[in-house]
Amino acid sequence: MPPLEEVVALFRTKAELVSATVSEVENPMQALEYTVALCDRKQACQLLVAGCDAPLSPKAEDLCDHKQQKVIAAPGLVNGLAEDLQELCDHKGIRLVTGGLREHLAGVDIGLTFVDYGIAETGTLVLDSSNEDLRLATMISEIHIGVLSKSRLRHSAFDLEDELQNSLRTTPNYTAFITGASRTADIERVLALGVHGPLELHILLMEN
Amino acid sequence: MQEVKTLKEYKSNVDGALENEFLRSAMDKFAVAYRTGRANAFAGMDVDSLVAEIAAAKDAAAARMDELYEEFKRSAEKNGTRVHLVSTAREANELIAAIARENEARKIVKSKSMTAEETLLNHHLEAEGFEVTETDLGEWIIQLRGEGPSHMVMPAIHLSRYQVADLFSDVTGQKQDSEIERLVKVARRELRQKYVEADMGISGANFALADTGTIGLATNEGNARLVTTLPRVHVALVGIDKLLPSIHEALLINRALPRNATGQQITSYVTWITGPNACASAPDDTKVMHIVFLDNGRRALAEDPVFSQVLRCVRCGACANVCPVYRMVGGHQYGHIYIGAIGLIVTYFFHGREKARNLVQNCINCGACKAVCAAGIDLPRLIKEVHARVQDEEGHPLTSLLLGKVLRSRKLFHTLLRSARVAQKPMTDETRYLRHLPFVFLKQHDFRALPAIVDRPFRDRWPSLQPKVNNPACRVALFSGCLQDFVYPEQLEAAVDLLTERDVAVEFPRDQSCCGLPVEMMGEKQAAVDVARQNILAMAPDQVDAIVTLCASCANHLKNGYRKIFENDPSMAPKARRFAEKVQPFSVFFDGVLASDSHQLPPSGQKCTYHAPCHLCRGLGVRQAPHDLITKAGLEFVPAEEEETCCGFGGTYSSKFPKISAQILSRKLEDARQTGADVLVTECPGCIMQLRGGAKKRGDRLEVLHIAEALAKNAE
């Protein structure tokens, strides 16, 4: 594999090419602060971009009504990070959910996950999301924030083959490669972001 | 989908599609954008090796299909996944309906699956009373419209934003405006509700990994992730050709698949699912998971020596993206369910001869699909093979039989050509253009001015021409091809002059005949074999240094086609190989001759653009020599944006599908016009006939020349 700085630079270029926002953080605490600040900045009804103001059929409208407060979903946090995040959220009047994501299918504002690996060649995050709440956090949130340790960065997918093989052997397993936001070009081949999944992907590269 | 019965009905549908302005301009934009996007995505990569690796991996997997299935079943069932193998589309649909009933599922969400399109799964489930919702945006749109896909990757590419806005207005009962961004958001919210309510999710799979019992899905929208997560039951319907030994092969394919499909380095999501995952809506918190492998003729294909390579296909859709005919007529007329070059072929195997019969005739044999195929499938050849099989099964049409018969006897063929010259007299007004009516033996149409058969074909001029070269540098045999022999002998004369001046001794073996490509294109395989054998003997390859031809299509057929024709004939194969080694297109040979001196004619002040004949650039990989010769002829070379796009001739194709041919031609001439060139040079008499005739008909002031003519003209 090429030297780390090169791999980091390549990762950043490739991720930004697919309109991911890439930033650097020193430690997990900074990642939490980034998350809460981003959520706080987010418009009161970010759902605007997600189609809440669109004229919808009555049933789809109902689903919209379910969501009122800003929500951050962060399942699977360890080492007391959940408590730290709770404190930051309370401060800003944001609701934090760490489980039971199915109650929030109308959408959450931000899903925060610590991902397993990164693939520089394509700007991809790799996340073992066998945990259903973790999986949903990356699917139903409007903004997905993935925190990636630089030490977990690899050059190509082939450099991860052994690790992937191991994951697939530990069943059941649901492993996701995530590159940029959810996208479609199904209408007149015009690119539109956020068709079913997140509208934005933020990647926080963390020092080791 | 193709429901038409006769070729006539099919042509009338095609003509209808040609009049769809929106489709045409959308397709034109797409064709140009795709080329750039693909090139960028593969920048710096060794694409040929990657394609070869994928082909080898898929071939190896197809050869072990049953074994891989058993292994997959063992691994997956150990994890609690139920694995099934069904032999027909109907069985697949019935099994999936039974799974839904057994699990008391009523509402179903689906993510995109070409295999489910193949079996018409939705129709079946809906008829059984299930509510099925497609969640891929494009699939949802066509489902709501009651249509089939018009592209394997972009199923709704035939629709405009206005049509989608109208559709969504109906669905929501609210007026929707046509801004794409907003339409996408409407779908987001409307479909989110469907996931919430669904009991069962149906997906396809891009990969099935035997060693771990994993399925892999490549998607952009993220709908497949929701479909495989939210409902309590997950059924994956997978073509058995998707089986691979392990994730290694899948990662390999995934390097090419998104790049080739849409010019993306990777899709937004690649999902690997192994076993029934946790699912909070399921009774015991674990999903019910079934994987249904569909055979539907694939296992027999794996055994077929000619067609097994069809199973390499990774469904990237690229063969449609670059196809000049697809571009003109759109997916609904260029496939039944599977679309593009691969669609023409697999329709025969998956959906039967009825559906394939007309489609396989609508290939111009330009080779653009083969050149981009992610799996290196020889698509044009297989299309011709299917055409030949259909004719063998149903009987050959009279014209095709006749042409086959005529061509087998060189003397008869040439006599007929000569009498055709007499017959055309009253119609050509003594000009060089045949204005109407029959060109040679086939019906023609007047979208371009057609040249006449000359009074004295090249073969009659040869005895008086026969140049003498003392101390020749080398000896060549000239292969004239019918079109130059009987219509454009002056191109051959120009070449003979150029070669003689450079001390090349030229011979013209008189027993040569048509190369045989036209009969092969019409599905007359035996006639093609007979003619090939005659030519190999007639050209006496062992007595010359090279066999030179000015016709790109002949060159490609003599060099590549003959080798294929005789590959399984031990007595002819070595001869065909030695013959093929000698064959050279004129530009390559003459550029080589000129290389020994610094030949350069003085600048003529004229701008010249180039049309690359399909069989030269893709068939033979010749790209540089014609460019060099244009400059050496003293012309200023101005490249066209779509230099390598087919001109629409395709031999007999242009008389079978004249309207498509005319549309392709007009696009081509427009591209040449935009370069501001005075001269358009090419290296194939067929292309010249098409381009010169089209330019004349349009009244363009564009001079269309064979490269040999351009060189000779400026040397005067």
Ligand code: SF4
């Ligand atoms: S050879 Fe040309 S016309 Fe035929 S299917 Fe391929 S791209 Fe289309």
Ligand code: SF4
């Ligand atoms: S035949 Fe080749 S180009 Fe066409 S879809 Fe299959 S892999 Fe892609």
